Amino acid sequence: MSERDEQVGYDVHATEAKWLPVWDELDPFRADDASPKEKRYPLTMFPYPSGDLHMGHAEVMALHDVIARYWWLRGYEVMNPMGWDSFGLPAENAAIRNDAHPAEYTYANIETQYHSFKKYGIAFDWSRRLHTSDPEYYRWTQWLFLKFRERGLAYRKNSPVNWCPNDQTVLANEQVVDGKCERCGAEVTKRELTQWYFKITEYAQELLDDLDVLAPTWPDRVVTAQRNWIGRSEGAHLDFRIAGRDEPLTVFTTRPDTIFGTTFMVVAVDSAAAEELVTDGQRAAFEAYREEIRAASDIERLATDRPKTGVDLGITATNPVTGDEIPVWATDYVLADYGTGIVMGVPGGDQRDWEFATKFELPIIRTTEPPADWDGEAYNGEGAAINSPATGTASGLDINGMPVAEAKSATIAFLEQSGTGRGTVNFRLRDWLLSRQRYWGVPIPIIHCDTCGEVPVPYDQLPLELPELKGADLKPKGVSPLAAATDWVNVDCPSCGGPATRDSDTMDTFVDSSWYFLRYCSPNDDTQAFDSALVNAWMPCDIYVGGVEHAVLHLLYARFFTKVLADMGLLDFREPFAAQLNQGFVINRGKKMSKSLGNGVSLGDQLAEFGVDAVRLTLVFAGPPEDDIDWAEMSPGGSLRFLQRAWRLSGDVTSTAGTPFVAEGGDVALRKQTARTLTDAAELVESYRFNVMIARVMELVNATRKTIDSGAGPTDPAVREAAEVVAMLLSLVAPYTAEEMWERLGHQPGVARSSWPEVDPALLVEDTVTAVVQVQGKVRGRLEVSPDISEADLEAAALADEAVQRAIDGAEVRKVIVRAPKLVNIVL
RNA sequence: GCCGAAGUGGUGGAACGGUAUACACGCAACGCUUAGGACGUUGUGCCUUCGGGUAUAGGGGUUCGACUCCCCUCUUCGGCACCA
16 A cells, blocks of 8 residues: 555555456346347447557547446446457567467467456456457358358459558558558558459448438548548549440540540550550550559659659540540559549640640640639639530530539430440449458468369358468468468369369458457357347447547448348348447657657556556546547546545445435435436436536535535435445446445445436426626626526516616616526617 | 548636536645645636726627637648549
């Protein structure tokens, strides 16, 4: 016991040591599937087992726990599970460094984190614990992959992909941020590889549409990020004929109305179309240009201010509306994998095309009338169509004078009628690349046979377990370490029995986390991935608490999985998370904590100094959950002092313990404040304003203290009631202190499973309220009045007030606004 | 460039269109103390001639009344970005 603790008689560390074994015995947070009570499923993003828990974990868990514990108190059956996202690169890299197996590192860290979680006092149901790296779990990840494949939603294709040279593996688009690897920050390059994809694009429209449903209960920034990421744009496909080629070149444009201003075509330099179209005369120039572009990094290519480059392919295409022959160029400002990889060049309406046309001296025709004061180059705003067609040009289409929207639909109608194009919708979202050339992940359960092609591993042979590899065997070498495990890779084809090889890639770990929330509902079922009846009973999750960094990663993938599984008839809902709460970061001295800055704050040190409850309280009281917390500006010492003040109340109460929360008589003012605090706290927790909820509890503690010291005294039943409510509300953030108070108040352990008291409505009615009297909108007087005072009486009382009369100063009263019983505003 | 969120005391932050600055931290004075990262009391936006005046990034507007709603500007943060 430290010197400080001795003085106040409250030893936080002894209290923690005292209650942990008691709670283990009580196991108060085990969810009962069969309970008749209404169910609640709060979920928090499960951690990756890297080392011990840190301040970030501490914050998100503390916030999450307020909600979970609140629901228990309100009488719901709460399922609050926890597990580990335990496949992934850090363990593999550590294994290479230490000549070990990734599992050693992973499962050791899981145990460390497990014990830290328990000590941290989060109300988890540990009977549902899972690890995605367990064969019992990834067996079903493989099962899901095969089911997706049967539905055509998992497929292989050859395509240029993102390659992280540091991690030696490919990455999904979502894992490339500003041209860099989301994990390690290395500059991503491109490689042409045959890889597995999930067809998330098939769900693009529904993923977008359902954001409208989620918008009221999901954070704006997540909804917006997903909308941007999905990137729907409406436009048209236009077919440009090429002499001597059967198939036309099809472009995607959002501005079909600018077709009359199309003076050239541009094809992505790295596309198959460019390779095919280039004429012999231009081939040398084209290939030189292509090499030049390939040598440039993505970072260089992404710079929007670099000059336009390109090569004339030496052919022409026919404008489907005007019949004009226009040149076809190759360039790197057109992306091979967006739209059709071919763009119609409209320099008058697109700045990039303008720059290209200017550089290569191609004609420029405006097709939208810019405003009179327009002094820019390409104009893409609103305006009447012009030069469409230009005077004297023969064309079946004339949209001159039409505003943009009308011109677009008229053009699309013409294209469809003439069979040269059609209205269409394009998405920015690409299919999800799921193969990874690393070891510590789920093996892809496919066998490649020269005779039979791709053959799925039979369901009865799942799980397909990882071979035992360790240390140097795991060194990245551009192909998966599994490929070198010859005993494992070489198999007989399940279909023809001939020699075949296993797919040697493993799955992106985001696949594992796309369905773990389903597995929690029946974590030990060894006959199926999840029990649909149980999942449908518990889900969707009522709240999902976690970091906003997953806005377009995990949260998009999990939504996709849910929709597919619903289409498979396994779920009766199509969105997994009904509501979502993002927490901010814990930073230090204005900067993100990092080793290089040397400003890391150790959670262990903070817990040792201030105790679990004070740290949790500090994190929750700091401000709104989604705001960042600068730990340097927090005062966990102040939190500890508050907890001690609260704790002291429980020792001062001298009335006899009975049924909790039943006060007969006693100090009415305190009873009213207790009732008001309970009512407000419920509303505040439900709207995630936990910091304000704690402020209300602090006020109640202060009021109770006053009542003991200078009011009704420690024997008053209202004091006991208030102290009990303090203990109960405090259990949401400071479970040890709350439990200790509860015991000192004479109750059996288990304040966290006590029940929220019914509030007597009579106690919520105030005897008097303060009415404010304003003159010209400025406060000039205050009146203590009955809450049911009539408007006329309040007005009379206000006008009779001396200070008010002084402010009126004999002027004529033109109007009096009365909002009984709170306010009167006198207008002169 | 496009889209979104936000700017309140020395600090973290409160505030259904109706008392701006709740609750804390910090600071100051006093009390209790051998002592204090302890406890308690009081004070604490700014200006003031003590009547008041004035303040929610800046400027307009709506309203009897605006931190709150609308418009413009500035700043910060986030998303997307050569996406046709």
